Amino acid sequence: MIRLEEVTKVFPGADRPAVSSLSLHIPEGEFVTLVGPSGCGKTTTLKMINRIIEPTSGRIEVGGRDVMSMEPHLLRRSIGYVIQQVGLLPHRTVEENIATVPRLLGWDRDRIERRVAEMSELVGLGADLLERYPAELSGGQQQRVGVARALAADPPVLLMDEPFGAVDPIVREHLQQEFKDLWRRLGKTVVFVTHDIDEAVRMGTRVAILNVGGVLEQYDRPEEILANPANDFVSRFLGEERGLRRLALMPVSSAGLDRGPVVEITATPEEARAVMDAHGSDWLGLLDGGRLLGWVPAAEVGTSPLADLEPREFLVILRPEDSLRRALDAVVTSRTRVAVVVGEQGYLGMLDIDRVAEEITE
Amino acid sequence: MIDWGWIASNLDDIWEATLQHLFHSVLAVGIGLVVSFALSLVALRWKAAYGPITWVTGVLYTIPSIALFTFLVPVFGLTSIWTAQVALVSYTLLILVRNIVAGIRSVPDHVVEASRGMGMTEARIFREVQLPLALPAIIAGVRVAAVTTIGLVTLTVIVGQGGYGLFILRGIGRRFLTEALVGTVGAVLMAVVVDRALVALERAATPWARRRAA
Numbered sequence: 001m002i003r004l005e006e007v008t009k010v011f012p013g014a015d016r017p018a019v020s021s022l023s024l025h026i027p028e029g030e031f032v033t034l035v036g037p038s039g040c041g042k043t044t045t046l047k048m049i050n051r052i053i054e055p056t057s058g059r060i061e062v063g064g065r066d067v068m069s070m071e072p073h074l075l076r077r078s079i080g081y082v083i084q085q086v087g088l089l090p091h092r093t094v095e096e097n098i099a100t101v102p103r104l105l106g107w108d109r110d111r112i113e114r115r116v117a118e119m120s121e122l123v124g125l126g127a128d129l130l131e132r133y134p135a136e137l138s139g140g141q142q143q144r145v146g147v148a149r150a151l152a153a154d155p156p157v158l159l160m161d162e163p164f165g166a167v168d169p170i171v172r173e174h175l176q177q178e179f180k181d182l183w184r185r186l187g188k189t190v191v192f193v194t195h196d197i198d199e200a201v202r203m204g205t206r207v208a209i210l211n212v213g214g215v216l217e218q219y220d221r222p223e224e225i226l227a228n229p230a231n232d233f234v235s236r237f238l239g240e241e242r243g244l245r246r247l248a249l250m251p252v253s254s255a256g257l258d259r260g261p262v263v264e265i266t267a268t269p270e271e272a273r274a275v276m277d278a279h280g281s282d283w284l285g286l287l288d289g290g291r292l293l294g295w296v297p298a299a300e301v302g303t304s305p306l307a308d309l310e311p312r313e314f315l316v317i318l319r320p321e322d323s324l325r326r327a328l329d330a331v332v333t334s335r336t337r338v339a340v341v342v343g344e345q346g347y348l349g350m351l352d353i354d355r356v357a358e359e360i361t362e
Numbered sequence: 363m364i365d366w367g368w369i370a371s372n373l374d375d376i377w378e379a380t381l382q383h384l385f386h387s388v389l390a391v392g393i394g395l396v397v398s399f400a401l402s403l404v405a406l407r408w409k410a411a412y413g414p415i416t417w418v419t420g421v422l423y424t425i426p427s428i429a430l431f432t433f434l435v436p437v438f439g440l441t442s443i444w445t446a447q448v449a450l451v452s453y454t455l456l457i458l459v460r461n462i463v464a465g466i467r468s469v470p471d472h473v474v475e476a477s478r479g480m481g482m483t484e485a486r487i488f489r490e491v492q493l494p495l496a497l498p499a500i501i502a503g504v505r506v507a508a509v510t511t512i513g514l515v516t517l518t519v520i521v522g523q524g525g526y527g528l529f530i531l532r533g534i535g536r537r538f539l540t541e542a543l544v545g546t547v548g549a550v551l552m553a554v555v556v557d558r559a560l561v562a563l564e565r566a567a568t569p570w571a572r573r574r575a576a
Contacts, residue, residue, distance in 0.1 A: 052479060077481030087476025091494045091570045100480045133570040149480070159479075 019214030041214030257349025394454030461503025465496030
């Protein structure tokens with residue numbers, strides 16, 4: 001969908017190129033994150049795709065067409081663009097902002113109105129916000145308008161320059177999640193610049209790691225980059241928590257679960273003790289027809305029926321789609337030293353620290 | 363102390379002077395705005411031109427007005443409207459150019475970049491984004507220029523133009539306080555009214571700024 005061939009950018013007066021002979025092929029429908037330290041040319045690379053910055057040499061194609069062969073303003077109308085400071089027009093209402101590109105394309109009023117309604121719903125903006133001016137919105141709402149505006153003319157490609165960099169961490173995580181879901185539904189080709197390696201591996205289906213001067217060090221699926229960094233620069237950039245970052249990409253369901261020291265409450269105390277002994281456990285999990293009730297310390301398992309015990313709740317209960325990183329967190333913070341996993345049908349099993357470690361060392 | 367009878371019997375003359383005074387002021391600020399706009403476009407297009415433009419308009423601004431009228435008399439003639447207008451326009455240029463350029467430059471880069479990224483042409487960005495957002499600064503400049511000009515028009519009587527200056531000059535000459543006061547108070551009132559009108563215009567033209575304050 002987007003093809004960069006030997007692209008170089010030297011800014012006037014600079015002694016070194018900002019981007020040097022960069023070749024990058026971005027297939028249709030991929031979510032590519034460009035990440036690297038400051039000065040690595042990631043933003044320059046992004047802005048050359050819609051010609052906000054003109055390349056010094058090389059060739060850039062979008063949808064099979066050389067971008068240099070098109071009028072810049074016409075090229076840009078077919079490429080969505082979202083920047084960190086959002087850049088909403090402060091003198092236009094939310095509605096008018098979202099309608100910017102459709103208006104430039106000369107759509108009729110009814111069509112624009114329908115599209116604005118559709119877009120604001122898509123990004124989760126209430127209809128009551130449409131008449132407001134950007135200054136009357138929160139940072140998160142402004143960025144939602146920015147995304148709606150970029151998508152309004154239904155461009156096949158979306159360029160995003162640190163779009164969630166200016167909002168607070170909680171809102172950012174929310175917007176990241178929402179946007180990833182949106183991308184799955186819309187199937188756009190996205191190029192996304194970030195300096196945050198966590199964001200890069202979490203959001204991207206492919207990650208391009210750039211070094212200072214626009215040198216491409218590695219371009220691959222995030223799991224692959226975390227498992228096999230191409231060189232020292234990449235492993236240093238990934239940082240010391242590479243293992244944890246890999247765990248963050250893996251769902252609990254990808255790991256083998258143990259049944260663990262659990263019994264149905266209909267079991268006898270003797271059976272319960274046998275299960276605990278078999279697992280070398282000083283606690284017992286209790287199920288009621290597959291439903292997880294909680295756990296009790298071994299000392300409380302006496303001679304009376306298990307149904308008479310008062311089980312304590314597990315503080316963290318994971319879903320199969322949660323990440324192994326969360327599972328690890330649950331293991332190290334819980335009294336029982338395990339992460340319990342519960343699905344639609346009830347108790348699925350548990351993970352201990354060895355299970356989690358196996359997943360990354362595999 | 364004030365001769366109300368004189369005022370009552372000269373209402374027609376006072377009204378006519380008011381219209382003349384307003385006409386000279388509006389014409390001068392209007393021409394000033396057009397010229398300043400052209401100069402500002404040059405200064406925005408070629409950054410190096412900004413220094414020389416503000417230097418020349420700054421020098422014009424510092425020339426005492428009486429002296430400027432004197433210089434211009436040989437050019438346009440003693441009673442030509444242009445002798446007055448050229449001088450009046452000269453005084454508006456510095457403030458207007460400075461405010462127009464500052465207003466356009468104050469539009470955040472990211473707003474301009476996003477507009478460009480959406481596919482607006484440069485001309486459209488100027489018309490639909492930079493100019494509207496610069497309006498508060500431009501109107502602030504027009505207010506200062508208008509108030510200054512209304513004051514200066516009282517002096518154009520010395521190059522044969524009408525307006526409140528005539529009352530002031532005659533009143534002083536005849537040691538007739540009422541007539542001098544009519545000219546003075548008239549000019550002050552006109553300055554206040556025009557200034558308030560421009561504030562109202564700004565509010566009406568920039569609804570987004572008002573809502574933010576609310």
